[in-house]
Amino acid sequence: MLKITNLHKTFNPGTVNAKHALNGLNLELREGDFVTVIGGNGAGKSTMLNAIAGVFSPDYGKIEIDGVDVTNIPEYKRAAYLGRVFQDPMKGTAADMEIAENLSIAARRGTKRRLVWGLPRKERESYKALLAELDLGLENRLSSKVGLLSGGQRQAVTLLMATIKEPKLLLLDEHTAALDPKTAAKVLQITEKIVKEHNLTTVMITHNMRDAIRYGNRLIMMHEGRIIVDVSGEEKEKLTVEQLLGLFSKASGDEFSSDRAILG
């Protein structure tokens, strides 16, 4: 499904700020895998997702999605394969446009945009049902500007946008980190529902170890630009936070440190 081979990326090469953010990263996902990703600050988690999405081109290595080499395909074209939700609720939606308009733009991801009506009445109606499933009371606010929504509502809408046109791969970068605990739980619950319904191959970065253990069928831990722990199946199911920390210090010879990690 997704195959990353020996990926390297150095930011600001040749300067004092040079940062080898991806250091020979290898990762292979099977169809329907739901992988959670943890790791300390600066471990390279976001950089990995951005590399997959094509925000920058890697210095070395190869990225394949579904057998297609996408390493050099520009971000907007690669979007055809991907659904993305970001940490910042502002990033995923166009604030000055209506909820329905945002959804209609997402529904055409990966198709050629034409000079035809952008939001036919029938399509608008269909969004009502879709929004109702979120259970956030948005189904009657189709023509509200997204900018009027709360952070949690915006993330939920972004999640819908990421999956309205079924992506081959769903990329979630700490998409609940900016939300209060109650809203975060709600958005996570929606995430799991959507992922299960469509059996989406998903990569979810989180700084909450419990969530990382609870969700998905596979867990990877990153450190200094590569994957140092990779557990799946039954082994992951039985995992505890303490074991996870143990795995980390064994693999990295270091104490786990992240000012934002939630351990318990």
Add this chain to the structure above:
Amino acid sequence: MGFINAIPGAMAQGLIWRLFAIGLYISYKILDIADLTVDGSICTGACVLAVLLSSGVNVYLCLIAAFIAGALAGVVTGLFHTAMGIPAILAGILTQLILWSLNLKILGKANLAISARKYSVLLSSMDNWKAIVVSAIFCILVIVGLYLFFYTEVGFSIKATGDNEHMSRAQGVNVDLNKVIGLAISNGIVALAGALLAQYQGFADINMGRGAIVIGLAAIIIGLSVSMKIMPNFVVSLIGVVCGGIAYYLVYTFVIFLGLDTDLLKMLSALVVAIFLAVPYLKTRYFKKQRIYEDALTEAEEKEETNNA
């Protein structure tokens, strides 16, 4: 009496400048780019029309040619910005300079008369009422056209590009292409306004359009500050821009009538725009406390809404 007599002329010119402001609206408000190309492309539109018309080309073909010339200028700015990574403001200034030379080459001299007596123009200052009708028709056609366009799939993606590039790219929108398209449409309309202005004045002049962006911004800002309070939607805001333009020209005419030194007008326009642009900033700076309170209030309301739902 003098002021009353000057009103039709002020309205006609105001409407033409509003067509210009509508073009500017696309770059300034929709794409979120301050595009200085317009100071040059309005003149290009006038020059292209004047030269073609005086060599006997049908006036409608002249208008189409003016639109295309303006659109090409927009494409140049767009490519400077997207393909060559030049900041948008600088890209606009560069194209403006290029146009300054090109306009001189097109016109062949500093100005060219296209008298309504000699050529079949659509409007002229000799018949202000007709000029009002003709320019109003152009404004309406352009507004309707843009309304339809910005509700298509392509139009949505251009609006999204200006609103949130990050989101647009993630949704597979080619933001670079969209910026070029948007700037082309914007400058095409601006050049069309220039072509109408040349007919109204009866000549094209290499200096017309200098500082036009300031007048255009004045219209947009005045117009939007009113129309957004009434009803924040696309058509209402464009109509607001048109009315803002007329209001600006009525004030302009009135000031001239009062005997104010017209040399100072551009300075006054610039100061008015500066004040209007500063208002939102000053508001947040000096009325912060109140804002925070209001934000907390809406947040609480939203929470309640979600809880109720």
